[in-house]
Amino acid sequence: MNETTQRPALPDHLSVDPRSPHHVAAVFEHDIGIRLNDKERSDVEEYCISEGWVKVPAGKTLDRKGQPLLIKLKGKVEAFYK
Template sequence: MSENQAPRPELPDHLSVDPRSPHHVAAVFEHDIGIRFNGKERHDVEEYCISEGWIKVPAGKTLDRKGRPLCIKLKGQVEAFYR
């Protein structure tokens, strides 16, 4: 980390990429985040909860009536980290 970068905030237990969500933390998204689910890195995660052990990912190209991706919840071991 270079000297002019701000310290990274701690990753929350529950985080969402949707800015309208109460679990969205904008300061975290200023850095590159990685999600490892069941030992494999995922790049399509919309929301996660480490303590409950789930992630939400888009279900193909399906959209809901408001034009947002329709998500499905997958259960397993979740790990969030900074790249």
């Protein structure tokens, strides 16, 4: 139970990309789960709970900077610690 008190609160908007202003390194020290429309997703790159969307890679497609091309999926978003 002591471990749960050390976990930081999950933000409303979080990104995996360290260059993003929405990246919080302390959160990624723990395993995070994301549910979109009551189905758990393991490929989420960015999410926003209040706006109800997640960004996931679009297959193996890359943008011109070599980063995965992301598509936005809308629905009910839940973030939790595993």
